[in-house]
Amino acid sequence: MEQVNTTIDNLKKILIENEEISTLLNPESLSLLENHIKQAKCIFFVGAGRTGLALKMAAMRFMHLGFEVHVVGETTTPAILENDLLIVGSGSGTTSTLVLATEKAKKQNATVIAITADEHSKIATLSDQIIAIKAAVKTDFGISASEQYAGSLFEQSVLLILDAVFMTLWQKSGLTKENLWPKHANLE
Numbered sequence: 001m002e003q004v005n006t007t008i009d010n011l012k013k014i015l016i017e018n019e020e021i022s023t024l025l026n027p028e029s030l031s032l033l034e035n036h037i038k039q040a041k042c043i044f045f046v047g048a049g050r051t052g053l054a055l056k057m058a059a060m061r062f063m064h065l066g067f068e069v070h071v072v073g074e075t076t077t078p079a080i081l082e083n084d085l086l087i088v089g090s091g092s093g094t095t096s097t098l099v100l101a102t103e104k105a106k107k108q109n110a111t112v113i114a115i116t117a118d119e120h121s122k123i124a125t126l127s128d129q130i131i132a133i134k135a136a137v138k139t140d141f142g143i144s145a146s147e148q149y150a151g152s153l154f155e156q157s158v159l160l161i162l163d164a165v166f167m168t169l170w171q172k173s174g175l176t177k178e179n180l181w182p183k184h185a186n187l188e
């Protein structure tokens, strides 16, 4: 690492990288994701590490909008079944626990949508549909789609894109902020 920037300059770089990601997204794949979310009986989210954390943040928003949402790995998460949707996030598309979850969901005839930076990865290949994010994967050393460390750009994009999907569905729902508020946790 030769160059040291100010933190503000680095923040600007991060924002520019995220802006670039938004121009490279396939709008049709996002519309399909919106439709699958609307049609699913239950929506399951699964991811590991920081990707998993980004998905957990997004999952809460869909719960606020009234969808039945589960995060894989939580003790209260039920079995995935036909007519359910699994949203799997994996920058590399190769994380072994997520490959397994994808395979198991497909065996149950659930729909699987992968959000990944590698559209040729194992998870992408197993999934019904992919949201391809043109970000670096965590081992993308050397020349890379991002100056940030490891999968940071991918992980940020997962949250931003799903927040944007949430906003679209929210706007279409006609619900107000006040309508959504009763779903907010009241035991915290």
Ligand SMILES: O=C([C@H](O)CO)[C@H](O)[C@H](O)COP(=O)(O)O
Binding pocket: 048, 049, 050, 051, 052, 089, 090, 091, 092, 093, 094, 095, 098, 138, 149, 150, 151, 152, 155
């Ligand atoms: O936490 C992570 C790591 O810090 C990379 O930035 C990843 O999200 C985690 O290792 C899962 O990897 P992927 O399945 O490739 O997203």
